[in-house]
Amino acid sequence: MTAPALRPRPVPGLGFQAIGAEEEALVLDVLRRKEPFRYYGVDPTKPPPMTAQLEKEFREYIGTDYALAVTSGSAALEVAMAACGIGPGDEVIVTAWSWIACFTTIVRVGARPVLAEIDESLNLDPKEIARLTTPKTRAVIVVHYQGVAAAMEPIELEAHRRGLYVIEDCAQSLGTRYRGRQIGTWSDIATYSFQYNKVATSGEGGMIVTRDQRLYERAVRMSDLGNFRPVHAAQVPAKEPAFAGGQFRMSELTAAMALAQLRKVDRIRDHCRALQTRIVARLQGLKGLKLRPVADPAGDFGFEPYLILDDASKVAAFRDKLDALNVNCGQRTGTYPQYNRDYVKTGLSHAPAASPFRGFKDWPAPGYRAENFPRTEDLTKRFIALPLGWLYTEADADHIADSVLAVHREVLG
Numbered sequence: 120m121t122a123p124a125l126r127p128r129p130v131p132g133l134g135f136q137a138i139g140a141e142e143e144a145l146v147l148d149v150l151r152r153k154e155p156f157r158y159y160g161v162d163p164t165k166p167p168p169m170t171a172q173l174e175k176e177f178r179e180y181i182g183t184d185y186a187l188a189v190t191s192g193s194a195a196l197e198v199a200m201a202a203c204g205i206g207p208g209d210e211v212i213v214t215a216w217s218w219i220a221c222f223t224t225i226v227r228v229g230a231r232p233v234l235a236e237i238d239e240s241l242n243l244d245p246k247e248i249a250r251l252t253t254p255k256t257r258a259v260i261v262v263h264y265q266g267v268a269a270a271m272e273p274i275e276l277e278a279h280r281r282g283l284y285v286i287e288d289c290a291q292s293l294g295t296r297y298r299g300r301q302i303g304t305w306s307d308i309a310t311y312s313f314q315y316n317k318v319a320t321s322g323e324g325g326m327i328v329t330r331d332q333r334l335y336e337r338a339v340r341m342s343d344l345g346n347f348r349p350v351h352a353a354q355v356p357a358k359e360p361a362f363a364g365g366q367f368r369m370s371e372l373t374a375a376m377a378l379a380q381l382r383k384v385d386r387i388r389d390h391c392r393a394l395q396t397r398i399v400a401r402l403q404g405l406k407g408l409k410l411r412p413v414a415d416p417a418g419d420f421g422f423e424p425y426l427i428l429d430d431a432s433k434v435a436a437f438r439d440k441l442d443a444l445n446v447n448c449g450q451r452t453g454t455y456p457q458y459n460r461d462y463v464k465t466g467l468s469h470a471p472a473a474s475p476f477r478g479f480k481d482w483p484a485p486g487y488r489a490e491n492f493p494r495t496e497d498l499t500k501r502f503i504a505l506p507l508g509w510l511y512t513e514a515d516a517d518h519i520a521d522s523v524l525a526v527h528r529e530v531l532g
């Protein structure tokens with residue numbers, strides 16, 4: 120096969136590329152009412168509607184009981200852990216291959232992140248829970264990496280039989296399903312992000328969902344300086360004692376935009392899925408290369424298919440040649456292994472006594488060094504991500520498949 124004709128590089132982006140009249144109308148509504156604060160507005164007795172409406176539609180969309188809007192996906196993780204009562208002396212298992220906040224928020228609540236290997240799905244290997252659980256382990260954070268659900272059935276089984284909380288980090292994967300249910304319903308508590316790169320965005324923003332009344336009340340208190348205001352008490356009667364919380368409240372402006380975007384998630388998913396299906400159908404059974412295995416292909420969001428090459432030494436050439444054909448093939452999230460990041464190498468927190476690593480004599484200790492993660496090291500050096508987006512067309516998808524086939528022949532044929 121000769122190299123396909125060059126096409127213009129497709130324009131990347133998910134939710135932000137779908138911003139339009141709907142976002143404008145809802146944001147303007149907040150401005151015109153002069154009510155950007157969620158708990159009261161012009162009439163001090165009447166909370167404005169936007170954040171409450173976002174929470175209502177979000178919990179209906181996910182199919183859960185409670186949703187709480189917060190300022191970011193990182194805030195959501197911190198609030199979720201605080202709701203579970205996780206703090207100093209506790210350990211939390213999380214994949215080494217995960218976003219910065221998956222690690223730093225554990226440190227922020229005073230607990231110690233314990234890093235786990237991924238498997239070929241690029242999500243948590245469920246067997247890691249048995250290997251890494253100690254008497255101090257309180258929770259497992261499960262990151263659904265880039266629109267693909269982790270294997271929640273075995274993960275939930277392994278974690279719950281050990282008495283651990285399961286926290287799903289759905290920041291990258293709103294709208295993804297596993298075994299017919301939305302992710303975020305497979306755990307004790309789950310978190311989402313509306314940051315700019317996400318499937319639905321309000322620039323910044325986050326959400327927490329749970330079915331547990333107690334966790335909901337504690338999450339609200341953590342997000343609002345320990346308060347539990349009437350709008351929340353109308354859903355769940357206050358039972359928990361007040362404690363010193365943080366301040367992670369979403370504004371009505373953020374909620375307006377997130378609400379307009381939430382209503383577009385299924386359309387964005389259907390668009391991406393259709394393009395991904397078109398591409399992967401043509402990439403089956405290629406020598407030396409396979410596609411990222413997906414625990415439940417029917418629930419896959421489909422915004423980023425991954426090629427996994429057998430031979431790491433061929434990846435750079437493969438990627439360069441795809442790039443020369445104007446195929447976007449970078450790593451969209453900026454994810455790279457936690458053990459290679461500066462804050463892990465220093466082991467520092469904002470104050471020495473707050474660091475969960477202060478007891479270790481030699482740092483980085485075992486469990487925080489690249490050599491302890493042979494599978495993560497191997498896998499993350501062998502993949503090529505092929506991001507898709509809201510503005511990608513069928514012709515773009517066909518060009519991606521044509522280009523992968525041509526480059527495959529040249530590099531691996």
Ligand SMILES: Cc1ncc(COP(=O)(O)O)c(C=O)c1O
Pocket residue numbers: 191192193194217218220221262288290291311312313314323324325452
């Ligand atoms: C897996 C994961 N968790 C948490 C976050 C944090 O979200 P935010 O940027 O909204 O704080 C992100 C953001 O990229 C993420 O990808």
